[in-house]
Amino acid sequence: MKDYIKQPMDIEKRSFEIIGEEMGENNFSQEELQIVKRVIHTTADFEYKDLIYIRENSIKSALDLLKKGVTIYTDTNMALSGINKRALSNLNCKAECFVSKENVAQIANERNITRSMAAVEQAAEEGIEFFVFGNAPTALFKLKELTLAGKANPKFIVGAPIGFVGAKESKEEIEKLKYIPMITIRGRKGGSAVAASIVNALMYMLTR
Amino acid sequence: MKDYIKQPMDIEKRSFEIIGEEMGENNFSQEELQIVKRVIHTTADFEYKDLIYIRENSIKSALDLLKKGVTIYTDTNMALSGINKRALSNLNCKAECFVSKENVAQIANERNITRSMAAVEQAAEEGIEFFVFGNAPTALFKLKELTLAGKANPKFIVGAPIGFVGAKESKEEIEKLKYIPMITIRGRKGGSAVAASIVNALMYMLTR
Numbered sequence: 001m002k003d004y005i006k007q008p009m010d011i012e013k014r015s016f017e018i019i020g021e022e023m024g025e026n027n028f029s030q031e032e033l034q035i036v037k038r039v040i041h042t043t044a045d046f047e048y049k050d051l052i053y054i055r056e057n058s059i060k061s062a063l064d065l066l067k068k069g070v071t072i073y074t075d076t077n078m079a080l081s082g083i084n085k086r087a088l089s090n091l092n093c094k095a096e097c098f099v100s101k102e103n104v105a106q107i108a109n110e111r112n113i114t115r116s117m118a119a120v121e122q123a124a125e126e127g128i129e130f131f132v133f134g135n136a137p138t139a140l141f142k143l144k145e146l147t148l149a150g151k152a153n154p155k156f157i158v159g160a161p162i163g164f165v166g167a168k169e170s171k172e173e174i175e176k177l178k179y180i181p182m183i184t185i186r187g188r189k190g191g192s193a194v195a196a197s198i199v200n201a202l203m204y205m206l207t208r
Numbered sequence: 209m210k211d212y213i214k215q216p217m218d219i220e221k222r223s224f225e226i227i228g229e230e231m232g233e234n235n236f237s238q239e240e241l242q243i244v245k246r247v248i249h250t251t252a253d254f255e256y257k258d259l260i261y262i263r264e265n266s267i268k269s270a271l272d273l274l275k276k277g278v279t280i281y282t283d284t285n286m287a288l289s290g291i292n293k294r295a296l297s298n299l300n301c302k303a304e305c306f307v308s309k310e311n312v313a314q315i316a317n318e319r320n321i322t323r324s325m326a327a328v329e330q331a332a333e334e335g336i337e338f339f340v341f342g343n344a345p346t347a348l349f350k351l352k353e354l355t356l357a358g359k360a361n362p363k364f365i366v367g368a369p370i371g372f373v374g375a376k377e378s379k380e381e382i383e384k385l386k387y388i389p390m391i392t393i394r395g396r397k398g399g400s401a402v403a404a405s406i407v408n409a410l411m412y413m414l415t416r
Binding site: 011014015018019041042043044045076077078080081082137162163164165166167187188189190191192193196 | 222223227251252253284286289290345372374375396397400401
């Protein structure tokens, strides 16, 4: 068996070098590039450099929230588990998957809506400002409704639902809220790992 | 805002129909197709139909293990959180992310190896037979070493490490163990969500 690199940080460093070499020319800023490269690192899929949409000044908005120690909403346990816990803790932030909360299942049952939708309502009620979506289009649609109704106040959104039914449309809809800082993955692709990697890239700008 | 499908099972059903339509002609068996479609459902990436390797009789071997109620090793918390807990419980199986175990961190420190490698050693010692890798090439290399040394006894492997350093090679190496049932994702792609989706597809053959 060939010898292999065994140190995680060495592997990450070399991976980012390879990604940089293969990406070639692009118009990303240095900060944007840290996000784009981390998404490609997570997916081994260079198409993400064309699918990612980083709205102007959104990185700054996200960093301002992280600096003040926010609670981050995630739509799935998988996105939650992909977010680096040490970086979260260093920033005095925390992340919660609202869909797993007990009262959320109850609300969903009572009102015959998806748990994903009930979870967003609960998060909005609790005053969450930092939203991360890696899976559920219905949750992202719901956040738009609540925001337009003045019942939610998102100050930064990662919009990366994945899939064949509603995912693309959910991201198109949320982008119509022109005044909200956001990073989205356009089209069908995305996912919990991608969403988490965007959050991690943002946190590492402050912690590494 | 347009009306949208709100029931998770309806969304999944329609998604699988779309995937079937867009995949076109292929040589997969009905069982294989359930796995391939679920991976594409998880990634929105049709390239997986060309990257997946399902060794002959491996589905049967995996189902036999699931039927007897095994403990499934996962290399990451993310893969663990992607595995359907209700299906696991229905099958009297459980899944554990060994890298998070307390004694694993200690072993890794003492011997200056990655926690991923120490986790595989621990799993092998505990007699684990069903291994799922979505992230760590070093863990997959380690499993091969332990198996050749007669210290591990894998009876089914999901080999889906992702990345730019070692991932592809780790899967090539594990495939050289010709007698072990396995499903791998060749090349750089894979990941925790993909690994979990393969396990879910297998479990659903027995529970749905």
